[in-house]
Amino acid sequence: MQAAAIDRFGPPSVLTLRTLPVPEPGPHEVMIALHAAGVGIWDARMRDGAWWPTDDPTFPIVLGTDGAGTVAAKGPRVRRFQIGDRVWAYEYANPKGGFYAEYVAVDADQVGRAPTQLDLLEAGASAVTGLTALQGIDDVLRVGPAKTVLIFGASGAVGSLAVQFAKRRKARVLGTASGRDAARLVRRLGADAVIDARSGDAVEQLRALAPDGIDALLALAGGDPLGRLLPLVRAGGWIAYPNGVEPEPKPRPSVRVRAYDAVAGPREFARLDQAVAEAKLRVPIAAVYPLEQAAQAHERIEKGHVLGRIALQIRGR
Ligand SMILES: NC(=O)c1ccc[n+]([C@@H]2O[C@H](COP(=O)([O-])OP(=O)(O)OC[C@H]3O[C@@H](n4cnc5c(N)ncnc54)[C@H](OP(=O)(O)O)[C@@H]3O)[C@@H](O)[C@H]2O)c1
Known part of the structure; x- marks a missing residue:
């Protein structure tokens, strides 16, 4: 072959x-x-x-x-x-x-x-990006209706699917993306608002969008732009990231941070199949x-x- x-x-x-x-x-x-x-x-x-x-x-x-x-x-x-x-x-x-x-x-x-x-x-x-996105949204962050979720790195391979899986849970979905094409893609996939995490006023923009704080954040990239936004996750909120994201988000006493790996299995693929249908996944x-x-x-x-x-x-x- x-x-x-x-x-x-x-x-x-x-x-x-x-x-x-x-x-x-x-x-x-x-x-x-x-x-x-x-x-x-x-x-x-x-x-x-x-x-x-x-x-x-x-x-x-x-x-x-x-x-x-x-x-x-x-x-x-x-x-x-x-x-x-x-x-x-x-x-x-x-x-x-x-x-x-x-x-x-x-x-x-x-x-x-x-x-x-x-x-x-x-x-x-x-296959793997779908498992990673779904398990981050459903299993680690347990995203549900009326929650405000931030997908950090929403235009990437995992993020573009995570936006849609979070939206199907009727959450309010915010995403980060850089450049007009990326922002347009993330909005088309269902995000309620998109900010550029690298812009100088990203913190102010996010605070205006989520004055009560972010309930759950899925981090698909690390570094300073992420670090600046992390304090906006509310006390009692959740941060999840798949292993491989570097530098790893730093834990904060009032916020739960969990790293995870995508898991494949008969049950996992059956759930992903169902989520693809529910989200009409693109x-x-x-x-x-x-x-x-x-x-x-x-x-x-x-x-x-x-x-x-x-x-x-x-x-x-
Ligand atoms: N452990 C597991 O099971 C597992 C499974 C799948 C993926 N992963 C890991 O998950 C991560 C995401 O994977 P992926 O395939 O979605 O990667 P990707 O397609 O490269 O997406 C990364 C996203 O993060 C953004 N980004 C990168 N650096 C940034 C920065 N400094 N500030 C703001 N945004 C930034 C990118 O946007 P720009 O285009 O604007 O840079 C892009 O939207 C990777 O680290 C990968 O190794 C782990």
């Missing part, structure tokens, strides 16, 4: 197309013929070696943590899926290889049925690259200011 892989950690140019064996599904695994894979900033950190989870990497490494396609084969203990099912999946540092490939073999528990509302490119671009995709241009996709993601997600299209071009 064709796959985009690395033989050593390094810059985007180490990521090249090559022919590798198709991974065999184990007894509880599903082999997916991938239509599309998501590209995340964490993929770039894995490529350059900053975040590889083991001391002893086995090269070549096929990158990619999520994607969507159809079931091509399955192990004898897999009951939930049939050959040909449309699925999406998320697995971090899969030892059998990642999603920048024509085929991936993953544990069936990391796989869900792709929502009928999404095409396979949209599903491939939103998946903003900033750019689509063919598999052989995975290195260019990494160059693009490292430049920053991506509106939504970057995806690799593997089949169906």
Whole structure:
């Protein structure tokens, strides 16, 4: 099969197309013929070696943590899926290889049925970001009606979905975004108001929008612009951020701060499927690259200011 892989950690140019064996599904695994894979900033950190989870990497490494396609084969203990099912999946540092490939073999528990509302490119671009956004909004922040929620980094891959999941809970959703295009996108996705967190009067703007304080804040980036807004979270409020956000938001005595990781599982994918339908989810995709241009996709993601997600299209071009 064709796959985009690395033989050593390094810059985007180490990521090249090559022919590798198709991974065999184990007894509880599903082999997916991938239509599309998501590209995340964490993929770039894995490529350059900053975040590889083991001391002893086995090269070549096929990158990619999520994607969507159809079931091509399955192990004898897999009951939930049939050959040909449309699925999406998320697995971090899969030892059998990642999603920048024509085929991936993953544990069936990391796989869900792709929502009928999404095409396979949209599903491939939103498996892990969808889980991250939904679990932040529903499980960690427990966003509900009439709550004021701030999505910090609302135009990015996770933020653009979190805005919609919070809105479906009938919350008042505020977002941060920089530049006219990003602000317009976040408003189109349902945010009630958008501010530029890097602007000099961001604190005053947010205070005017939420005079009683912010009930819940989902932080998808760290640093000084976030630090200036954190005091506006009211006493008793919540701050959540997925691990990877740096620098990590500093705890405050009267505010609960929780870091979390996206979790994949049959129940998690079923909940995400339902939330996609409830939110009539739109998946903003900033750019689509063919598999052989995975290195260019990494160059693009490292430049920053991506509106939504970057995806690799593997089949169906
Ligand atoms: N642990 C997990 O399970 C998990 C899963 C998924 C993601 N994550 C982490 O979650 C974070 C967000 O992921 P993502 O894919 O949504 O990233 P992304 O697409 O790059 O989005 C980041 C957002 O933050 C904004 N931003 C960045 N730096 C900023 C700054 N200094 N001030 C204000 N805004 C800033 C960006 O806006 P601009 O365009 O204006 O810069 C963008 O909207 C990453 O750290 C990722 O590693 C963790």
